[in-house]
Amino acid sequence: MAEHSYRNGMAVAGAGLALLAAVGPTSAGAAQRNADTGTVTGPGTAAASRFVPGPCPRTPEPIEALATARCGFLEVPENRARPGGRTVRLAVAVIPAASAKPAQDPVVFMSGGPGGETFDDIPFLVSSGLNRDRELIIMAQRGNLYDKPNLACPELDRFYATSVGLPSYAPQTERLMLDAVKQCRARLTADGTDLSAYNSTENAADFADLRTALGIKQWNVYGHSYGSNLAMTYLRLHPQGIRAVALDSIAPSQYVSLPFAWAGAQEGLENLYKACAAEPRCKSRYPDIERTLNEQVRKLEARPLTLNVRPPQGGDPVRVVLDGGALVNLLVAKAIPFVDVPAAIEELGRGRPERFARARAAGSVQVTGQTAHGLTNSVVCSEWVPDHSASDVLKAGREAFPDWPGPVLAQAPQLAFQEQVCRVWNVPDRTATMRVAPVSSVPTLFINGTGDMKTGASWAQKTARTLPHSTTVQVPGIGHWVVPQSSCAQKVLASFLTRPTAPDTSCVAGLGWEPFTITPK
Incomplete structure (x- = not known):
């Protein structure tokens, strides 16, 4: 939900208005890749999408993982419903696996926000082990810092x-x-800038084009907060090539609204009261x-x-x-x-x-x-x-x-x-397009914190109803964006990526809220 990760949650997020664009998402199954240029073409594309190698972004603070990364940008149509329109460039980094013998299915990350700076998340992802056994792929969602245009x-x-x-x-x-x-x-x-083109449908099509442009047969998706919302949209519209999906601090696309925010605040505060009482x-x-x-x-x-x-x-x-x-x-x-x-x-x-x-x-x-x-x-x-x-x-x-x-x-x-x-x-109303639950047999992991006051942990159970091969985990006393804050959540995620249909969640059973600060009277 309109946040920019747990590390800078003090900012009060602001946002804007709404429009519906008749966008035809790229079909990743129908798309075909030119092995030499990385060009993606196919039904629904307004113009070819292609990956262009280039230098990694120069971040304000050096990011160690970028020193060995392969970088560049994905060039895609700004609005796929408008053939011949302008294109946008999205910054991409492929961070190598730490393992000498990595698995062949990388992890692609979908950041929160919407609008949160993606490359700034890399240190948290690396320290959480996301690239331990697999390549980690980072792409700044359209409009983000290091993209052209930058919104x-x-x-x-x-x-x-x-x-x-x-x-x-x-x-x-x-x-x-x-x-x-x-x-x-x-x-x-x-x-x-066509503001109507900066939406989850186009975002999801960008990731579908990225997988094809990089020549990846199959990958795993990890998204947190708005990134989980985007991951669900991606799963629904572009299921091809998805091995497994991990959703951290779920913001389900079929439910998210302004009233939804009050339910999350209530659940998180009630859990805190109960933890103090216990x-x-x-x-x-x-x-x-x-x-x-x-x-x-x-x-x-x-x-x-x-x-x-x-x-x-x-x-x-x-x-x-x-x-x-x-x-x-x-x-x-x-x-x-x-x-x-x-x-x-x-x-x-x-x-x-x-x-x-x-x-x-x-x-x-x-x-x-x-x-x-x-x-x-x-x-x-x-x-x-x-709506x-x-x-x-x-x-x-x-x-x-x-x-x-x-x-x-x-x-x-x-x-x-x-x-x-x-x-x-x-911008146009797209709620009818987005209020659709994904129905999929792709293995899915829900990781939520019981202290989360933005996206309440209980939404995972509701969302999992249409995802029969799903596992839900609640980590006590953790707030928004769980994995970087919990070593147990990191173990669960690693196990899920190894065995998506049977992750080891045993570490959760022994967890509790961290003891509260007790001040003198």
């Missing part, structure tokens, strides 16, 4: 950096955000964290706190507004480690907001251009927003948290003002 929105980056000093859902905040969205959209469309020291020290949090959401929304706080990254103090909406967004984004959440809530109830205020201040330090907000807006506004109303979001919020004030519940967590943003972004 970054520095206008929105600047807004998010300043928004920490604004009330979360005030008219002034909304106006500033929409101004940034308008500026970004105008700039991208002036460059000739730990004697936490239960004794923090017996009323649910009641205290509910009180603080109401109190801060009615009377926000304004503080000057030094960001955890260092630098001068910044102005921070801590209101009910900010409090909820910080929790959902895991801006405070789970082990500290009960202590932070208890401190807040005693008039000590420092933990939450510092976490809010962290959002003032933005790396401009890293996130492809243009892709975020185009996906969210075409696939997640159009429900603002009242549906409020209703879902009230069902999840009946004690919280209406202004907080009217905005889905981390997706503020989305209905208004989408009217500005103006």
Whole structure:
């Protein structure tokens, strides 16, 4: 869900509006590869797709794995429904396997977001063992950093950096955000970008073309968050050549919407409350964290706190507004480690907001251009927003948290003002195309964390109903994007890639939540 991985979850993701393009995805089965040029042609392609070798991207911080990688870009039609239209270039890296005798079926990674920077994820993937026994293939989804075009929105980056000093859902905040969205959209469309072509159907066709262009007979797919959404779309539309699919922190394409976000927040918080109650020291020290949090959401929304706080990254103090909406967004984004959440809530109830205020201040330090907000807006506004109303979001919020004030519940967590943003972004409604469950016999693994407040762990069971050869795993006390955070999840994934129909999940049985931080009274 509109996030950019667990490592920078403090940012409040923004997005945009929605449109439906009559896109005919490339048929990977019908496509044929020219062995010399890597060109893909076939029914449904607006123009040939091809892989062009080239240097690896120059990342702000050196990525060790890229030193031995084979890189280049995949050139594909921007809009496959428009023959003769312009093409786009997508950055690709093939990272060699650590094993001297690797398996012949590589792993291709689908990153979260939508719009999250993909190459920045490579160190987490390598340290998690994704390339231990197989090549690891990375492709930046269309519009991402290192692609041409790059759908970054520095206008929105600047807004998010300043928004920490604004009330979360005030008219002034909304106006500033929409101004940034308008500026970004105008700039991208002036460059000739077809915003309607940046969607999951085209994304999935890009990966189908990549497999064929690289001459890969069969590969395994691993996607997290929005990447799991994309992986399911890919499985449904381009099943050819898929050996196995691993879905981390599932955001199922048939369910994801703004109301969906409230269900995830509710499930994650309830699991945290239960875990504290099950730990004697936490239960004794923090017996009323649910009641205290509910009180603080109401109190801060009615009377926000304004503080000057030094960001955890260092630098001068910044102005921070801590209101009910900010409090909820910080929790959902895991801006405070789970082990500290009960202590932070208890401190807040005693008039000590420092933990939450510092976490809010962290959002003032933005790396401009890293996130492809243009892709975020185009996906969210075409696939997640159009088939429900603002009242549906409020209703879902009230069902999840009946004690919280209406202004907080009217905005889905981390997706503020989305209905208004989408009217500005103006892309076609694709919800009818996306609200389709994949039906497949391909072995599928679901890995979810019980602490995830973005995409609740229970959605895996619902999604697995149409995937008969699936295995579901819940890792206690882990939040969004499980594998890099859990050695057990890494073992499960490795076992699944070795034996997709019978992975070893035994390590999960002995897991529990990490002990919570206990502060003196």
